[in-house]
Amino acid sequence: QVQLVESGGGLVQAGGSLRLSCAASGRTFSSKAMGWFRQAPGKEREFVATITWNGSTYYADSVKGRFTISRDNAKNTVYLQMNSLGPEDTAVYYCAAGRVGSTWFGGYDDWGQGTQVTVSS
Numbered sequence: 001q002v003q004l005v006e007s008g009g010g011l012v013q014a015g016g017s018l019r020l021s022c023a024a025s026g027r028t029f030s031s032k033a034m035g036w037f038r039q040a041p042g043k044e045r046e047f048v049a050t051i052t053w054n055g056s057t058y059y060a061d062s063v064k065g066r067f068t069i070s071r072d073n074a075k076n077t078v079y080l081q082m083n084s085l086g087p088e089d090t091a092v093y094y095c096a097a098g099r100v101g102s103t104w105f106g107g108y109d110d111w112g113q114g115t116q117v118t119v120s121s
Contacts, residue, residue: 009115022095
């Protein structure tokens, strides 16, 4: 089991940037696929991005070209760099750890508590 703690959320104006971090405990981080999901009020949790253990990445169409997922295995941390933010990006962002990269939330075993991102227009 991996424990995950997100940070870096906050309030930003439209067009701005934020970088989310997700710190993981445990010695198995480097073998895990890591994902970011988000959930806006009244909406289902949706896939944002994933990165496999060897660095392959995949993005939701809605964030492609604006968001970048990366990982630092030496620091047991995964990042989500978010640029050109818009009000539609407002949500609670969650990181997750799983065995393979997946766009489906059920493909992940461990979840963080989430961090709020609010984008003002």
